[in-house]
Amino acid sequence: MTPPTTLQEALDGAAAASGLLVASDFDGVLAPFDVDPMAVRAAPGGIEALRALAGLPTTTVAVVSGRDLDTLRTLTRLGVDEPIVLIGSHGAESSDDEVRAAMEAAAVTAVDRQLLESLTTDITRLISDRHPSAALEHKAAAIVVHTRGLPPDDADAAIAEARQLALTHSGVKVLKGKSVLELTVSHADKGSAVTALGRARDVTARVYFGDDVTDEDVFTRMTRPDDVTVKVGSGSTAARYRVEDETAVVAALHRLASARRTAAATS
Numbered sequence: 701m702t703p704p705t706t707l708q709e710a711l712d713g714a715a716a717a718s719g720l721l722v723a724s725d726f727d728g729v730l731a732p733f734d735v736d737p738m739a740v741r742a743a744p745g746g747i748e749a750l751r752a753l754a755g756l757p758t759t760t761v762a763v764v765s766g767r768d769l770d771t772l773r774t775l776t777r778l779g780v781d782e783p784i785v786l787i788g789s790h791g792a793e794s795s796d797d798e799v800r801a802a803m804e805a806a807a808v809t810a811v812d813r814q815l816l817e818s819l820t821t822d823i824t825r826l827i828s829d830r831h832p833s834a835a836l837e838h839k840a841a842a843i844v845v846h847t848r849g850l851p852p853d854d855a856d857a858a859i860a861e862a863r864q865l866a867l868t869h870s871g872v873k874v875l876k877g878k879s880v881l882e883l884t885v886s887h888a889d890k891g892s893a894v895t896a897l898g899r900a901r902d903v904t905a906r907v908y909f910g911d912d913v914t915d916e917d918v919f920t921r922m923t924r925p926d927d928v929t930v931k932v933g934s935g936s937t938a939a940r941y942r943v944e945d946e947t948a949v950v951a952a953l954h955r956l957a958s959a960r961r962t963a964a965a966t967s
């Protein structure tokens with residue numbers, strides 16, 4: 701069979717799979733950025749499209765994020781009884797038992813928590829003494845330095861100094877995201893969590909939307925012919941397809957839901 705050449709063809713192909721996993725990153729993919737991380741809201745229609753997909757037969761839906769699980773639930777407004785899997789803290793946390801079991805070896809330990817505590821003390825002092833206009837976000841397994849909205853020189857200096865300081869704490873992983881430097885003690889990654897979910901549900905096609913470096917862990921793991929990997933926005937990527945922004949993601953999700961509904965009705 702000729703491989704699909706456009707995203708639409710690829711989505712239509714995935715829609716006909718016997719078992720389908722549809723997973724999406726949150727910030728910058730389902731939700732536009734905001735200077736205040738807690739003021740973020742999902743783009744209109746995105747969560748509704750995920751709900752529509754999750755209601756279809758043999759279709760697994762997940763929202764995957766660097767956010768804490770609790771924060772992700774609050775921001776997506778997805779209820780605990782809804783059949784949509786949440787994967788938080790870059791794979792370290794999940795609402796799904798099988799994903800949690802698969803990621804157990806990467807769980808945060810008491811030693812990791814101690815490391816995070818001492819790192820947090822040092823980073824908090826650095827930011828309050830030298831970069832008070834940068835903001836800090838505290839998560840279960842990480843501390844995040846936020847620089848969105850700062851003049852570029854100030855942002856660069858805050859990130860560079862925080863990175864230097866983090867490197868003096870052996871065992872801390874440094875993730876450079878969009879206007880953020882995430883300093884984490886987690887050993888998990890989104891790619892392992894998403895592929896574990898796909899295995900647990902026995903899916904034959906997987907679709908993933910992501911925009912940032914941590915989503916590349918998913919893109920590089922999803923290389924089967926029927927996998928559809930979609931990078932949102934600019935920048936180099938291992939994804940097979942690209943869309944411009946959150947609005948295009950919502951449109952793609954609705955198209956996928958509609959094609960899968962048709963496939964289910966005719967099978």
Ligand SMILES: O=P(O)(O)OC[C@H]1O[C@H](O[C@H]2O[C@H](CO)[C@@H](O)[C@H](O)[C@H]2O)[C@H](O)[C@@H](O)[C@@H]1O
Nearest residue numbers: 726727733734735737765766767848878879880
């Ligand atoms: O994996 P994601 O769902 O993409 O989460 C990655 C990080 O997203 C958040 O930061 C980003 O969104 C903020 C709100 O719009 C924005 O202010 C920041 O500049 C972005 O990088 C979140 O705050 C981080 O904890 C996540 O790791």
